[in-house]
Amino acid sequence: MGGGEITEEVSERKETNLNAKKKIFVAGGTGDTGKRVVEQLLSKGFSVKAGVRHLEKARTLLPNHNPSLQIVQADVTEGSAKLAEAIGDDSDAVICATGFRPGWDLTAPWKVDNFGTVNLVEACRKLGVNRFIHISSILVNGAAMGQLFNPAYIFLNVLGLTLVAKLHAERHIRKSGINYTIIRPGGLRNDPPTGNVVMEPEDTLYEGSISRDQVAEVAVEALDHPESSFKVVEIVSRTDAPNRSYKDLFGSIKQN
Ligand SMILES: NC(=O)c1ccc[n+]([C@@H]2O[C@H](COP(=O)([O-])OP(=O)(O)OC[C@H]3O[C@@H](n4cnc5c(N)ncnc54)[C@H](OP(=O)(O)O)[C@@H]3O)[C@@H](O)[C@H]2O)c1
Numbered sequence: 099m100g101g102g103e104i105t106e107e108v109s110e111r112k113e114t115n116l117n118a119k120k121k122i123f124v125a126g127g128t129g130d131t132g133k134r135v136v137e138q139l140l141s142k143g144f145s146v147k148a149g150v151r152h153l154e155k156a157r158t159l160l161p162n163h164n165p166s167l168q169i170v171q172a173d174v175t176e177g178s179a180k181l182a183e184a185i186g187d188d189s190d191a192v193i194c195a196t197g198f199r200p201g202w203d204l205t206a207p208w209k210v211d212n213f214g215t216v217n218l219v220e221a222c223r224k225l226g227v228n229r230f231i232h233i234s235s236i237l238v239n240g241a242a243m244g245q246l247f248n249p250a251y252i253f254l255n256v257l258g259l260t261l262v263a264k265l266h267a268e269r270h271i272r273k274s275g276i277n278y279t280i281i282r283p284g285g286l287r288n289d290p291p292t293g294n295v296v297m298e299p300e301d302t303l304y305e306g307s308i309s310r311d312q313v314a315e316v317a318v319e320a321l322d323h324p325e326s327s328f329k330v331v332e333i334v335s336r337t338d339a340p341n342r343s344y345k346d347l348f349g350s351i352k353q354n
Pocket residue numbers: 125126127128129130131132150151152172173174175195196197198199210214233234235236283284285286287310
């Protein structure tokens with residue numbers, strides 16, 4: 099489907115048993131953040147279905163011979179029906195770590211970061227998967243928060259309206275009826291964490307950065323913390339920030 103209106107009600111709501119280890123579908127499982135999400139889920143005892151565009155690439159990047167990891171082909175631009183097949187009837191939640199890959203196609207952000215995410219949400223609605231954790235970005239709503247001339251806001255939107263595409267996708271998630279956590283990180287770093295996670299409400303952070311390890315951790319921890327439900331959280335890390343529990347961090351953000 100092409101990112102339009104919500105077409106049908108969530109067909110079935112799955113009960114949440116926080117103590118049982120579940121199967122989690124990770125879209126964008128070969129990405130710099132996605133692969134960390136996969137690794138952290140596995141190390142916490144979850145079963146993982148990694149949705150990837152290229153199976154061969156995934157086999158070289160993701161842990162080998164782990165019986166808890168399944169790798170499936172899933173291009174988010176190919177529509178919700180195909181994605182529903184990939185997610186299957188055995189996934190309990192979806193973590194979306196996709197992002198367009200820069201190239202000549204200036205519509206790629208719209209196709210991947212907006213329509214692709216909408217397709218994932220619609221696939222979840224078809225299947226009755228009622229937990230969606232989405233990695234977005236700070237500044238998606240930059241224009242409304244007085245950051246129209248923030249260089250990062252300008253740069254990312256010049257690259258094919260990336261932040262606007264992400265904002266549209268977020269709106270679709272928020273009105274889907276699915277239990278969501280939208281995580282908006284600051285600039286992503288590959289190096290290990292150097293500070294503690296700072297978590298703030300939507301449309302408050304306009305600068306800062308964070309290790310991808312911590313972004314993956316926040317996404318995985320959201321699964322185990324009901325305090326994260328129906329929330330948009332913005333995250334960066336700071337060396338002078340206190341070390342707070344995830345219950346406390348998620349609990350401090352108001353529900354939408
Ligand atoms: N870079 C930053 O500083 C920054 C800051 C804030 C937020 N973010 C956002 O955080 C998220 C993760 O960023 P990242 O840098 O870790 O990501 P990344 O390394 O660029 O990975 C992007 C992932 O999306 C996948 N993907 C691209 N097009 C797809 C499609 N049509 N269907 C399915 N999967 C597709 C890629 O697959 P392949 O591996 O096959 O290419 C890859 O797995 C992104 O949404 C990004 O925009 C980034």
